Amino acid sequence: MQLLILLQLTIYFALVLSIRPRQCPKGLNDANTPRCVAMDGISDVEKNECRSAKHCCIGRNGYCYALPRKVVPTIDPDKTNEEMLSDAKDIMRSIKGGARFLNIGPFPSALLPYGGEDPYPGFPRLPAFVCHKRPRFPDNCDMEDKKALRYTRNPPLNIPYCIRIPCDPDLPELDESRTKCREMPGCFFDVQLRDYRKKFGHSVMAGVPVCQLAIRNKVFLEEARKVKDKTGEWTPYLNECLLDTFDEIIRTNHEGCKTLEMLEYFKHKPKIAGWKGIKEYDCYLIAGCWMTKKCYYPVDVNNVTVSASPTEHDDKIPSALYYGRPPCQKFDDKNAKSAIESYHSCLVSGCKLDKHAQNSYYNYLFDFGKSMDPSDHWVFWRLVESGKYGAHNLDEYNLLPKHDVTVTPFSLVFNYPAKPGESNLIDELLRPGSSSLLDMIKTGSGLQVPPAHQNIRDRFLEDLQGIQTPCSTTFTSFGARPCGPPRYKPTGVPNHCPYRPIEDKDLKPLRGSFEGCCDITLCYHPKEEIPNARSGAATYYSTWSYWTECSATCGKGNKKRWRRCIGMDQSQCTGRTTENESCEIVPCSSWNKWSRWSKCSLTCNSGVSTRTRTCKPIGGFCPGPDEEIESCNSEKCKIDRLFGPWSEWKGSCNPCGKSIYRSRECEATTCNDDDLYEIQQCPTGCGTWSSWSPFGPCTWDFFFRTCQKTRTRVCNGKNGRPTECQGNSVDVAYCIC
Structure with missing residues (x-):
């Protein structure tokens, strides 16, 4: 039996001396990997001692971790002494080198006989070489380590002031108490900002929380809440230890980050997280995904859809909500096409658009149509106006049906309907002897609008002015393009950025960042949505x-x-x-009430009486007669009167008329014809016109809403007698001014 114990101890020591140092493989330096401990069985092994232990390795963070132990060779106690000695020699040959530390737990029970009980309790053991499992967080934290003080007052990342979010929006009192703020996991209190507000008021960077939620990583917050739920409190002295313990997990992109590639497949861009120049570690701390050297918000793997942000309706925007808004996606408005694409990409990703970009939507589309031929531009713009074409189907213009798009040709614009008995306006314009319409458009030479068409003169001049300008709202001839929408002029835009450094000799300077805080972001995140921000596909109107x-x-x-x-x-x-x-x-044209009947034209022998009515509005068209006539005084006249009353004078002395006349009725049985008519010679003769004077300057006529120039001529009588001439003494021509 003594031989068996000796062989077991020999093998045990040989294993201890056979281990060589190595660097930890990826994945071992986390909370669930045991550390190698020193001779007291509690303290961690120093780095220089860890180098001499094969079953220990140095992690990326400098700690000494224990490698998974190998299977310990055993000796069958039922064998003879010679057989056990032979097995021990074979084991010894396979062991080389030596080491001081092992990850084999207590004295191997497999080497102990009698069911694992130690037959020699007093025999010296090796407690220094027993590797205990590393204590779990927070038991593994050294509260006296100066390194742990780094993140008690200041966060491990410097978030710009303009995109900081409050620790808890429902607890505004956290901005007044540093102690309460620091008791919240991931929250940090900005002492300098509080001091400046105490001295200068809350207008100092209004809207920026003093107590901000800086660390938003899910792993960090979850582990911190476990400690708070277990102990009833949280201390910022554990920030450094928690970040170090779960460093590798924190730095890992989770499933929500991997799903971002699916959005790209469906042509949806992810939402940008963070700020300009954000670093990789900072991205992980704000619960972002680090991809292609940029930070994005992850996707909710249970629901890839996100809600669309509401549309802005207020014209006046506070400066704190206008400058430094967190960017959601890049809005490229260098040209019309990129602006339209950015417009759609922003909304379909659940981001919010600036009011200027919203109101410029039709301007972007109209400018995009300028790259087309005028005729195509007309068809394109009609599709835009009807809502059949827009930012959502920018690449489908050539596939849209265009047969149902109506564009009025120029020849129909001036083909105004004439009243019965009147010639058509287009015929009058092109009658022999008048100026060519095309020449009039190009040169502005005189064009006489017939008197019979005065009621449509305003419409004609309005269309005429449309031809002289480079666009038209009615017709497509002469290369004219459709007139675009009015350019949006933003109102209520603040001209002062509130996020600027403040200095005071009695106070310490602000330590936060102002990166991007005075930029104007057209596609952005509302600050209140940052804590729950997710990338995904949105549906918008x-x-x-x-x-x-x-x-x-x-x-x-x-x-x-x-x-x-x-x-x-x-x-x-x-x-x-x-x-x-x-x-x-x-208003539709309608008749006014009939006037009273006029006095009867005759006192006897059936005279007539009339009444009239007028059409409103003036110039409108009302169906039916405007005058009614009825007979009156039908009884026969007595013979004591021969003639009825004289009629009105008929004929004209202008132009160049010779005489005028009037007549009366014979009321007797017989009358002399010379007594029934009266002729009066006109006092003037027919003269001749002088030559036209040169046209005057081109001026704007406010009544007719167009530009005009005039010339005159004089009527000369015969033998110096006053006379009148046929025609007008003034000629008006339309021109470009």
């Missing part, structure tokens, strides 16, 4: 389409507009997709 034309050309009508639900999950669209609104272009 497109911008409302243009209103349709009013259903009635006069009087009350209806118009409508609509929007589309964009995204994979249509169930998120619970609002209205169409809107209706009453409209009235102009």
Whole structure:
């Protein structure tokens, strides 16, 4: 038996002396890996001693960890002494070298006979070489280590002031108590910011929390809450120890990060996390995913969809909410196409758009159409106005049906309907002897609008002005493009960035970062959404389409507009997709009341009486007659009167008329014809016109809303007598001013 014990001890010592040092493989320096301990069985082995132990290794953080132990060779006690000695020699040959520390636990029970009981309790043992499992957090923390003080007052990362989030939005009192703030896991108290606010008021970087949640890593917060639930409190002295204990787990991208590649496959970009110039370790501490040297928010593996951010409606934005907003995605507005793509990418990822980018949506689309031919630009813009084309299908323009798009040609614009008996306006414009319409457009030479068409003069001049400008709202001829939407001019934009360093000789300077805090981010995260920010696919409403034309050309009508639900999950669209609104272009024409009947034209022998009515509004068209006539005084006249009353003078002395006349009725049986008519010679003769004077300067006519120039001529009579000439003495031509 003594021989057996001796052989067992020999093998045990040989194993101890056979181990050589090595670097720890990846995955061993975590909370669940035991450390090699020193001779007291409690203290960790120093680094220089760890180098001499084969079953111990040095981790990346400098601690000495125990390697998984190998199977300990055993000797069968039922064998003879000679057989046991032979087995021991074989084992010894396989063992080389020596070491001081082992990961084999207490004295190996496999080497002890009698069911594992030590037959020689007084025999010297080797407690110094027994490797205990490392105590779990927080029992492994050395509270007296100066290194543990690093992250008690200041966080391990410097988050810019503008994107800091409060430790607990429901506990604003944390900004007033440093003790209460530090008792919250991951929270840190900014003493300097508190001191500046005490002296200068809360306007100092308004909205920035004094007690901020800096460490948001799930592993950190979970382990810290376990300690708080177990002990009833949390101390910031454990920050460094916790970060060191779970360092490798904290630095690992979890499943939510790996799912980001799936978003890229479906053409959804992940949300940006952090700030400009963020480092890898800082990204992990704010619960981000480090990919392609950038920090992103992870995906919720149980639900890849995210909610769309609400649309801004307020014109006035506080400066604290306008500058330094956390970037969600890059918004590239260098050209129209990239701006449209950024618009869609921002919304479909659940980010929020700045009001300027929202209101510039139709400007982006219109500018994109400028790269097309004018005719294609018209069709494209009609599709945009109707809501059939937008940022969500930018690459599908050539696939959209265009047969139902109506564009009015130029020839129909001036083809205004004429009243019965009147010639058409286009015929008047192109009649022989008048200026060519195309020449008028190019040179601005005179163009006489016929008097019969004065009621449509305003419409004509409005369209005429549309031709002279590089765009038109009505027709496509002469290379004109459609007129785009008005350019959005932002209002209520603050011009002062509140995030600037402050200095005071009596106070210590602020230690936080101002990186990116005075930038204007068009696609951003609302600060209140940062604690629960996740990347994913969102569903959003497109911008409302243009209103349709009013259903009635006069009087009350209806118009409508609509929007589309964009995204994979249509169930998120619970609002209205169409809107209706009453409209009235102009009041419909209608007759005023009839006037009173006029006095009868004759006192006897059946005279006539008339009454009239007018159409409103003036210039409108009302069906039916505007005058009614009825007979009156039908009794026969007595013979004591021969003639009825004189009629109005008929004929004209202008232009160049010779005479005027009037007549009356014979009320007797017979009358002389010379007594029934009266002729009066006109006092003037027909003169001749002088030559036209040169055209005057081109000026703006506010009444007709166009540019005009004029010239004059003089009527000369014969033999110096005053006379009148046929035609106008003033000529007006339209021009470009």
